[in-house]
Amino acid sequence: MGSGRSKMAKPISIYELEGGPNQFFSPFCWAARFAVAHKGLPIETIRWKFKEGDKIAFSNQGLVPVIVDGNKDGKWVNDSWAIAKYLEETYPDRPSLFGGPQGEAAALFVQKWFQTGGPLGALFKIVILDIYKAQTPDLQPWFRETREAKFGVKLEEFSVGEAGVPDFQKALEPLRQLLAEYPYLGGKDGPSYADHFVAGMFMLAYAVSSVKLLEKDDVIYAWRERMMAAYGGIGKNAVGHPESL
Amino acid sequence: MGSGRSKMAKPISIYELEGGPNQFFSPFCWAARFAVAHKGLPIETIRWKFKEGDKIAFSNQGLVPVIVDGNKDGKWVNDSWAIAKYLEETYPDRPSLFGGPQGEAAALFVQKWFQTGGPLGALFKIVILDIYKAQTPDLQPWFRETREAKFGVKLEEFSVGEAGVPDFQKALEPLRQLLAEYPYLGGKDGPSYADHFVAGMFMLAYAVSSVKLLEKDDVIYAWRERMMAAYGGIGKNAVGHPESL
Numbered sequence: 001m002g003s004g005r006s007k008m009a010k011p012i013s014i015y016e017l018e019g020g021p022n023q024f025f026s027p028f029c030w031a032a033r034f035a036v037a038h039k040g041l042p043i044e045t046i047r048w049k050f051k052e053g054d055k056i057a058f059s060n061q062g063l064v065p066v067i068v069d070g071n072k073d074g075k076w077v078n079d080s081w082a083i084a085k086y087l088e089e090t091y092p093d094r095p096s097l098f099g100g101p102q103g104e105a106a107a108l109f110v111q112k113w114f115q116t117g118g119p120l121g122a123l124f125k126i127v128i129l130d131i132y133k134a135q136t137p138d139l140q141p142w143f144r145e146t147r148e149a150k151f152g153v154k155l156e157e158f159s160v161g162e163a164g165v166p167d168f169q170k171a172l173e174p175l176r177q178l179l180a181e182y183p184y185l186g187g188k189d190g191p192s193y194a195d196h197f198v199a200g201m202f203m204l205a206y207a208v209s210s211v212k213l214l215e216k217d218d219v220i221y222a223w224r225e226r227m228m229a230a231y232g233g234i235g236k237n238a239v240g241h242p243e244s245l
Numbered sequence: 246m247g248s249g250r251s252k253m254a255k256p257i258s259i260y261e262l263e264g265g266p267n268q269f270f271s272p273f274c275w276a277a278r279f280a281v282a283h284k285g286l287p288i289e290t291i292r293w294k295f296k297e298g299d300k301i302a303f304s305n306q307g308l309v310p311v312i313v314d315g316n317k318d319g320k321w322v323n324d325s326w327a328i329a330k331y332l333e334e335t336y337p338d339r340p341s342l343f344g345g346p347q348g349e350a351a352a353l354f355v356q357k358w359f360q361t362g363g364p365l366g367a368l369f370k371i372v373i374l375d376i377y378k379a380q381t382p383d384l385q386p387w388f389r390e391t392r393e394a395k396f397g398v399k400l401e402e403f404s405v406g407e408a409g410v411p412d413f414q415k416a417l418e419p420l421r422q423l424l425a426e427y428p429y430l431g432g433k434d435g436p437s438y439a440d441h442f443v444a445g446m447f448m449l450a451y452a453v454s455s456v457k458l459l460e461k462d463d464v465i466y467a468w469r470e471r472m473m474a475a476y477g478g479i480g481k482n483a484v485g486h487p488e489s490l
Contacts, residue, residue, distance in 0.1 A: 099344070099345045099346060099348065100345050100347070101344060101431070101432035101433050102341075102343060102344030102345070102347070102348030102351065102431045102432050102434075102439075103344065103345065103347030103348050103351060103432075104432055104433075105423065105427045105430060105431060105432030105433070106347065106348060106350075106351025106352075106355075106430070106432075106439070108423055108426060108427070109354075109355065109419060109420075109423045109430060110351075112418075112419040112420075112422040112423050113358055113362070113419040115419075116418045116419050117358065117362055117363070117418065118362070118363075173357075173361045173362065174354060174357040174358040174360075174361050174362045175354075175357075177357040177361060178350065178353055178357050181353060182350045184350070185350060185351070185354060186346070186347045186350060187346035187347050187348075187349055187350030187351075188346050188349075188350070189346050194347075
């Protein structure tokens with residue numbers, strides 16, 4: 001009946017951050033989900049909400065994603081980057097996330113660029129109130145308090161909403177120029193973990209916000225379409241805001 | 246007497262942009278030089294100054310670097326990125342510049358980031374007058390005129406000199422964070438073309454300017470030291486400003 005390698009693999013369970021029902025808005029959880037899908041491993045989502053540290057106490061820390069690998073006696077790994085490296089090391093015969101040491105460092109560079117080089121800061125200013133509203137009512141006061149302490153201003157002052165789109169688009173210029181020459185951050189052959197990470201950021205926005213982040217003639221728009229359709233459409237089929245596309 | 250592969254290879258001639266005597270200040274020429282050195286191929290420098298288009302007329306365009314490959318019936322290639330791709334395709338058995346398709350796209354992304362994500366703009370504001378002064382007297386009026394037309398202001402107004410260092414250091418944050426975890430942009434095993442490109446930008450500064458761009462405790466400082474010492478010290482041995490380090 002064929003080799004059935006994928007069918008024989010047990011699921012990777014991922015503790016994934018949920019807002020409203022099926023509203024998965026953590027970019028880091030999305031990166032882990034894309035990475036597991038890239039390896040062709042079945043995914044089992046375990047819903048997790050902020051402050052449910054007891055559910056992942058076994059990982060000795062309080063943040064998701066955490067994966068539990070059913071193929072390896074329930075081994076757990078936390079932190080999206082550590083998860084990507086774990087998957088690559090543990091499943092070397094499945095499609096590569098990095099394509100070797102140079103691609104591995106490159107994927108981390110892309111992540112660092114997104115987080116500190118402008119795009120993430122610009123994105124948060126657009127969607128911060130949407131992320132707030134995506135929390136269940138019991139979590140909203142805590143979310144507001146912790147974020148306002150971090151930002152030093154009220155969420156409403158930090159937020160610029162749709163007016164922040166030009167800044168976000170400008171911050172994406174290096175990605176735009178790359179995608180003018182290659183279909184993926186991972187190059188000509190398909191997505192790599194660098195794509196998963198950035199696509200995860202767009203999935204955050206898709207999950208919570210109706211703001212249109214990209215023009216249709218932007219090469220990043222077409223790339224986002226490809227990423228949302230990839231791996232059986234786990235992005236496209238997620239609960240989100242189609243009107244934002 | 247051994248395999249002698251390197252010794253048997255004929256030189257790659259590189260038309261390299263020169264200011265004062267032996268003052269090679271083009272980051273793109275440096276990237277090509279590092280790439281040829283990475284492949285273990287002998288390098289023959291052909292000095293070239295702005296406006297000497299006749300010397301490279303054979304390449305049907307007017308910019309350097311241009312390489313001429315003595316091993317391939319004098320085949321020429323222009324444009325630093327095209328040169329890197331040519332070397333990788335033509336010499337696949339020598340040390341890889343990219344480490345595969347994912348690393349290839351990654352190297353171009355790093356280049357796009359440096360050029361459009363902040364670092365290059367910040368660097369030019371520091372060293373523009375130094376680049377001007379590096380031109381031979383006959384070229385200075387032309388250099389000033391063309392750059393002032395591009396910037397829309399006098400060079401002296403565009404320049405911020407040493408005062409621009411904090412902005413440049415801030416723009417390098419993604420690189421800093423990457424180098425906190427990996428010794429090179431190319432990852433754990435050694436430099437890749439991504440390193441060559443960024444190192445070339447530092448060689449531009451080294452060639453023309455005495456401004457200290459990096460603090461000694463910055464991980465980028467140590468990386469720059471490694472890159473200048475690499476390939477037999479072609480960076481360290483170049484004519485430049487040791488007081489800027």
